[in-house]
Amino acid sequence: MxxxxxxxxxxxxxxxxxxxxxxxxxxxxxxxxxxxxxxxGLWISLHHWNLLAVAMNPDAAKWVGLRNYTHLMWGRGIVWGPLSHPLVQLFALAVAVGAGLLHRAGRTNRSFMITLIVAGALVFFLLGFTPGEGGRWFDRRFWPTVGNTILFVALAAPGTTIAALLLAAALNRETKMMAVFRSIFFLSQVLSVTVVTLIWQIMFSPTQGLIANVTRIFGGSPISWLTDERFAMIAIVITTIWWSLGIAMILFLAGMQDISAEIYEAAALDNARGWKAFWYITLPNLKRTITLVVVLQIILHFQVFGQSHLMTQGGPDDRTQVLVRYIYQTAFRDSEIGRAAAMAMFLFVIMAVFSALQFFIAREGEE
Amino acid sequence: MKRIALGLALAAGMATNVAAAPITINLARFFGACENAGTDTHTTVGEACIIQSIINAANEKIPGVKINTLPTDWGNYYDHIKAMFAASNPPDIFVIHRSALPEFASIGALADVGPDLKSVGIDTSDWTAGAKKAVTYGKHIYAVPMDFHANLWHVNMDIMKKAGLVKDGKPILPHSPAELLAQAKQVKEKTGKDYLAADFSQFPIGVRLVLSLIWQQNSNIFNGHKATIDTPQALNAVEAITQLFKGGYADPKLNYADSQQAFLNGKAAVLVNGDWVVGDFTNQVKKPDVALKHYYVSTFPQLFQSPATWADNHTWAIPASLKKHDPKKYHAALEVAAFIYNHNLDWARTGHMSVRKSVLNSSAYKALPHRSEYIDTPSIAKDVPRTVHYNKIQDVLNRNLQSIWLTGKDPKKALAEAQSEVQDILDQ
Amino acid sequence: MTARQRSYIWLCIGLSIPAFVWLLPTLWMVSLSFQPNGVLARTTASTALGLVPVPFTAANYAKLFAFGETPRWFFNSLVVAVGMTLGVLVVSTTAGYALARLEFRFKKTVMIFILLGLMVPEQAVFLPLYTMFADLRWHNSYGALMLPRIAVPIGVFLMMQFFKAIPKDIEEAARIDGVGPFRIFWHIMLPLARPAMMTLAILTFLYAWNDYLWPLVSASQKTMFTITLGLASMQSNFAQSEGLGRVMASGVIASLPVVILFLIFQRYVVQAMTVGGSKG
Known part of the structure; x- marks a missing residue:
C-alpha cells in the first residue's frame, strides 16, 4: 500500500x-x-501557380483568391432550373424521397438515410445549374469529369457490393472447398493497379485479347472495349470489380459470422432456407455491414486513377476521364498546379463527407 | 573502385587533372526501352535499340563522360520532364519535340546552345532550313536537331494489287476525298479488307491526319490569337475521314498497337503512321509468320489543293541551369548531343529523315530501305503556328475528333466546341 | 442429410464456374509470360486460347533478370515497402500506446487532431507534397517514397484500439514492481500487440507495394522506380518494343511477393483487410 x-x-x-x-x-x-x-495545398489553390514558372522563379506565384475555384465550377450566364437535366434531377429527387420511405419501412439505418436524402437533394439542386443562352462554363471539362467519376462510382460500388454479397452468402461455410474458393476470389485484391490494368488491357484488346479470341470462336466480331464509347466505362468498371471484390466479400463474411446459427436453425424450422433465409435473415442482419461496404467502396472508387490513366487515357472523348486524372494532368501536363490544387480541395470535401459518414456508421454499430 | 582511388589520390594531395572524375550525364528520352543494345550503332533495329546503341557508344567513346539513361515511357514523358524541372533536378540532356520546345524555351528553361556548337564540332550550316527553324525560338538556338519525322502512308502491296490499285510497281493513291472513298470501296469489294488503319482513338495520329488535310486546303487551326477550327476546310478534312468509317472501310476504334497489329496481320491496305516504323516494318516483313509481305511507303497523298503532311522534329536540349552553374558538365552534355548528331545516318535507319544536308545527299542515306519512296516528304511538311500551348491544343483536337468518330457527335458541333476550347487556351 | 450433401455438391460445381472465370485473367497472364514474343505478336491464342503456354519458352524471365531494369525496381519496391512498414509500425505503436494507456493533458485534442487526418485522402495532398519535396530537392530518393506514407493516422487508430482492449492489470502489476514505462512498452505491451502489428504490417506492405500515384510523380528517374511504377512505364510504351511476353513476365514477377505473402499469411491478410476496411 x-x-x-x-x-x-x-x-x-x-x-x-x-x-x-x-x-x-x-x-x-x-x-x-x-x-x-x-x-x-489550400494556399496553392488560391494562387495562379505555374509549376515550371514557379520552379524557375519563386515570385511567379500570383494571389488570385478564389478565382481558381470559380474558374473550375462556375461560368458565364449560368442559370438555374428544376428541369435542366430532367432525367438525372428527377432520379435524384426520387432517391431522396425513396430513402425517406425506406427508412420508415425500417430497411436502412439513420445516417445512411440522411445521406441519401441530402445527396439526392444536392444533386437535384446542383444539376439545376446550366449555362443559359450564350452562356458557358469557364472550364468545360470539370463537371463532365466529376460526372464520369460519379458514374464510375455509381457502377463500381453497387456492382462490387452485390457481387461480393452473393459470393459471401454462397461461401459462408467452413469447408476446405469453400476456403479454396474464398482464396481464389480474394487473390486479385492483392495485385497492384498496374498489374491489374496490364492484364485487363490485354484481355480487352480487340486484336490480341482473350475476350476477342473467345468472341471469334463463336463467329462474332470482337468489341473494341477500351475505345468504344459504349464499353470503355464498363470495361474499367469490370476491371475494378475484379480487382476490389475481395475485400468487400471478406467484410461480408465477417459480418455473416456474427449472425448466430440459431437464427438460421429457427428459420429452417419455418421452412426458410436458401434464398428465403438470405432475404429474410442474412440481409436484415447485415444492414450495417452493407452500409459500411458501400461507403468504403464509394471512398475507394472516388479516388480512381490508374484504371483510367493506364487503360483508356481518359478516352474516348473524355468518357472515362476521372477527377484524380484531371488533377494529375492539370498539374503535370498543363503545369497549372494552382487550379489542380483547387480540384484536389474539391475532392477532399467530397471524401471528407463520406469519411465522416463511415466513421459514424462504424460507431453506431459499436454502441 | 575508380572513385575510391581518386579520393585517395586527392587526399594525398597528389591530384592533378590526370584523371578527372568521370562526369555523369543524366539523359532523358522516350522511344522505348532496349536492353542489350550494345555499342555497335550500325546493326541495331528500331527506334529504341538504335538510340540506345548510340548512347551506349557515346558512353564508351567520349572520354570522362558516363551516361545514365532516364525514363523511357512515352505516356508520361513530358509530365516527367516538367516534374524534374519543377524539382530543380532536370536531366542534363533530353529529347524534346520541335512542337514542345517553345513551352520550355519561353520560360528560360533551356540553355542557349547556339554559341557553343562550334566547340563540339557542330556546323549549323549543314542543317536543313527546317531543322534550324525547329530548334530556334526567338533569336536563339535551344537544341541540337536529331531528325525530321512525318506521317506517311504505309502500304500493303499485296492487298493493293488484288484490288487493282498498283501501277508500275507503285500504289495508286487518291487525289481527292471522292477518289479516296472510291478506292476504299474497291479494296473492300475485291479483297474484303479495310482500306485504312490508324490510331484514331488514343494517340493523336488521327489529329495529325486531319491537320494535314486542313493544311492541304491552305487553312490552319489558329491564326495569331484567333482559333479557326470551325471552318468549312476543317469540316471537309473531317468528312474525308468519317466517310471511310461510315462505309466500313476503316475502324475508328483501333488504338496505336491494334492498328499496327492490323496492318502487320494483313488486315488493312494502308496504315497511316509516322516514318518511325519504317525500319521496324522492313525487318518484320522478312519474318515468315508476318502476314505483311510486300511493304511500300508513300508520301502522304494530296487530296486537296496543295500537298501537306504533319511533321515534327526530335531535338536534344540542355537545361539553362546547367550552362549557368556547371560549365564543365554543360560541355559534356553538348558533347553527347554532338555524338548523337554525328550518328544521324544510324538514326535514319529507324525511318526518320536526316536533318543534315551532308547526310541527305549521301548515297548511304539514299540507299536506306524504302527511302526513295518518301524522299519528297520534307518538301511538303506543314505545321501549326508556333505556340507554347501545342500539347494542350493537340489534346483538345484529339478529344473533339474522338467525339465525332467514336461517340457520333455532330462534326460541326464538335468543331465549334474545339474552336472555343482552343480560343480559351489562346486567350490565357 | 443426403439432400443437403447433394445441394452442397451442386453449390461447389456452381461456384467453380465463376471461380474459374475469376482466375482466368491471372492464369492467362502467367501463360502469356511463358510464350515467345514472336508468336505472341501474331496470335495470343496458340494453344487452348493461349491459356496453355505452348509453344513454351522461359526466355522472357531469363532476359528479365539478365538485362532489364526489373531486378532494380523489385529491389526498390522491397526497400520502400519494408522501410515504410517498419516506419509505420514504430510511429503507430508508440503513438497508439500513448493515446490508449497514458494520461496527459490535451489527450482529447490530440486524438481529434489525429482522427481528422483520416478524412484527408492522399490525392488531396500529393501536389503540395510534390512541391515540398521539390523545394527540398529530395525527390528520387527512398525517403521521398516512404516518408509521406508513414504519416497515416489509420495505423495509430488501429494500434490505439488494440491497446485499449488489453486488460489493465498486467500493466499495473509491472508498475507496482517498479518497471519503467519504456520497459513496460517494450517487454509487455509490444509482445501482446504482435497480432495487431502483424495486421498493420501486412496492410502497410500491400499498400506500399501497390502504390502508384505518389511514386509516379516523385520518382522521375528510372533507377528509383518501384516495380509497380516500372510496370506502368512498360505499358504506356507505345512502341511496344519489349514484346508482350516480356511485359507479362514483369507483371508476374511484380505480383509474386504479394501473392506469396497472401498465400502464407492468408489468415492475417484477410483479418488485416477486415479491420482496415471496417475501421479505416
Whole structure:
C-alpha cells in the first residue's frame, strides 16, 4: 500500500512526459507530411501557380483568391432550373424521397438515410445549374469529369457490393472447398493497379485479347472495349470489380459470422432456407455491414486513377476521364498546379463527407 | 573502385587533372526501352535499340563522360520532364519535340546552345532550313536537331494489287476525298479488307491526319490569337475521314498497337503512321509468320489543293541551369548531343529523315530501305503556328475528333466546341 | 442429410464456374509470360486460347533478370515497402500506446487532431507534397517514397484500439514492481500487440507495394522506380518494343511477393483487410 503511494506522484509526472515522447515521432511526420501539406495545398489553390514558372522563379506565384475555384465550377450566364437535366434531377429527387420511405419501412439505418436524402437533394439542386443562352462554363471539362467519376462510382460500388454479397452468402461455410474458393476470389485484391490494368488491357484488346479470341470462336466480331464509347466505362468498371471484390466479400463474411446459427436453425424450422433465409435473415442482419461496404467502396472508387490513366487515357472523348486524372494532368501536363490544387480541395470535401459518414456508421454499430 | 582511388589520390594531395572524375550525364528520352543494345550503332533495329546503341557508344567513346539513361515511357514523358524541372533536378540532356520546345524555351528553361556548337564540332550550316527553324525560338538556338519525322502512308502491296490499285510497281493513291472513298470501296469489294488503319482513338495520329488535310486546303487551326477550327476546310478534312468509317472501310476504334497489329496481320491496305516504323516494318516483313509481305511507303497523298503532311522534329536540349552553374558538365552534355548528331545516318535507319544536308545527299542515306519512296516528304511538311500551348491544343483536337468518330457527335458541333476550347487556351 | 450433401455438391460445381472465370485473367497472364514474343505478336491464342503456354519458352524471365531494369525496381519496391512498414509500425505503436494507456493533458485534442487526418485522402495532398519535396530537392530518393506514407493516422487508430482492449492489470502489476514505462512498452505491451502489428504490417506492405500515384510523380528517374511504377512505364510504351511476353513476365514477377505473402499469411491478410476496411 505504502509502496504505491510512494510511486504514484513520480509515475504521474513520468506518464505525461512519456506520452509526449511516444507521440512525438508520429506527430512530427504527421504534421510535416500531412497537416502542413494540406494547408499548403489550400494556399496553392488560391494562387495562379505555374509549376515550371514557379520552379524557375519563386515570385511567379500570383494571389488570385478564389478565382481558381470559380474558374473550375462556375461560368458565364449560368442559370438555374428544376428541369435542366430532367432525367438525372428527377432520379435524384426520387432517391431522396425513396430513402425517406425506406427508412420508415425500417430497411436502412439513420445516417445512411440522411445521406441519401441530402445527396439526392444536392444533386437535384446542383444539376439545376446550366449555362443559359450564350452562356458557358469557364472550364468545360470539370463537371463532365466529376460526372464520369460519379458514374464510375455509381457502377463500381453497387456492382462490387452485390457481387461480393452473393459470393459471401454462397461461401459462408467452413469447408476446405469453400476456403479454396474464398482464396481464389480474394487473390486479385492483392495485385497492384498496374498489374491489374496490364492484364485487363490485354484481355480487352480487340486484336490480341482473350475476350476477342473467345468472341471469334463463336463467329462474332470482337468489341473494341477500351475505345468504344459504349464499353470503355464498363470495361474499367469490370476491371475494378475484379480487382476490389475481395475485400468487400471478406467484410461480408465477417459480418455473416456474427449472425448466430440459431437464427438460421429457427428459420429452417419455418421452412426458410436458401434464398428465403438470405432475404429474410442474412440481409436484415447485415444492414450495417452493407452500409459500411458501400461507403468504403464509394471512398475507394472516388479516388480512381490508374484504371483510367493506364487503360483508356481518359478516352474516348473524355468518357472515362476521372477527377484524380484531371488533377494529375492539370498539374503535370498543363503545369497549372494552382487550379489542380483547387480540384484536389474539391475532392477532399467530397471524401471528407463520406469519411465522416463511415466513421459514424462504424460507431453506431459499436454502441 | 575508380572513385575510391581518386579520393585517395586527392587526399594525398597528389591530384592533378590526370584523371578527372568521370562526369555523369543524366539523359532523358522516350522511344522505348532496349536492353542489350550494345555499342555497335550500325546493326541495331528500331527506334529504341538504335538510340540506345548510340548512347551506349557515346558512353564508351567520349572520354570522362558516363551516361545514365532516364525514363523511357512515352505516356508520361513530358509530365516527367516538367516534374524534374519543377524539382530543380532536370536531366542534363533530353529529347524534346520541335512542337514542345517553345513551352520550355519561353520560360528560360533551356540553355542557349547556339554559341557553343562550334566547340563540339557542330556546323549549323549543314542543317536543313527546317531543322534550324525547329530548334530556334526567338533569336536563339535551344537544341541540337536529331531528325525530321512525318506521317506517311504505309502500304500493303499485296492487298493493293488484288484490288487493282498498283501501277508500275507503285500504289495508286487518291487525289481527292471522292477518289479516296472510291478506292476504299474497291479494296473492300475485291479483297474484303479495310482500306485504312490508324490510331484514331488514343494517340493523336488521327489529329495529325486531319491537320494535314486542313493544311492541304491552305487553312490552319489558329491564326495569331484567333482559333479557326470551325471552318468549312476543317469540316471537309473531317468528312474525308468519317466517310471511310461510315462505309466500313476503316475502324475508328483501333488504338496505336491494334492498328499496327492490323496492318502487320494483313488486315488493312494502308496504315497511316509516322516514318518511325519504317525500319521496324522492313525487318518484320522478312519474318515468315508476318502476314505483311510486300511493304511500300508513300508520301502522304494530296487530296486537296496543295500537298501537306504533319511533321515534327526530335531535338536534344540542355537545361539553362546547367550552362549557368556547371560549365564543365554543360560541355559534356553538348558533347553527347554532338555524338548523337554525328550518328544521324544510324538514326535514319529507324525511318526518320536526316536533318543534315551532308547526310541527305549521301548515297548511304539514299540507299536506306524504302527511302526513295518518301524522299519528297520534307518538301511538303506543314505545321501549326508556333505556340507554347501545342500539347494542350493537340489534346483538345484529339478529344473533339474522338467525339465525332467514336461517340457520333455532330462534326460541326464538335468543331465549334474545339474552336472555343482552343480560343480559351489562346486567350490565357 | 443426403439432400443437403447433394445441394452442397451442386453449390461447389456452381461456384467453380465463376471461380474459374475469376482466375482466368491471372492464369492467362502467367501463360502469356511463358510464350515467345514472336508468336505472341501474331496470335495470343496458340494453344487452348493461349491459356496453355505452348509453344513454351522461359526466355522472357531469363532476359528479365539478365538485362532489364526489373531486378532494380523489385529491389526498390522491397526497400520502400519494408522501410515504410517498419516506419509505420514504430510511429503507430508508440503513438497508439500513448493515446490508449497514458494520461496527459490535451489527450482529447490530440486524438481529434489525429482522427481528422483520416478524412484527408492522399490525392488531396500529393501536389503540395510534390512541391515540398521539390523545394527540398529530395525527390528520387527512398525517403521521398516512404516518408509521406508513414504519416497515416489509420495505423495509430488501429494500434490505439488494440491497446485499449488489453486488460489493465498486467500493466499495473509491472508498475507496482517498479518497471519503467519504456520497459513496460517494450517487454509487455509490444509482445501482446504482435497480432495487431502483424495486421498493420501486412496492410502497410500491400499498400506500399501497390502504390502508384505518389511514386509516379516523385520518382522521375528510372533507377528509383518501384516495380509497380516500372510496370506502368512498360505499358504506356507505345512502341511496344519489349514484346508482350516480356511485359507479362514483369507483371508476374511484380505480383509474386504479394501473392506469396497472401498465400502464407492468408489468415492475417484477410483479418488485416477486415479491420482496415471496417475501421479505416
Amino acid at each position: 505504502s509502496g504505491t503511494i510512494r510511486h504514484r506522484p513520480r509515475r504521474r509526472i513520468a506518464d505525461r512526459h512519456v506520452a509526449w515522447v511516444f507521440l512525438t515521432p508520429f506527430l512530427i511526420v504527421y504534421v510535416a507530411f500531412l497537416v502542413y501539406p494540406f494547408f499548403k
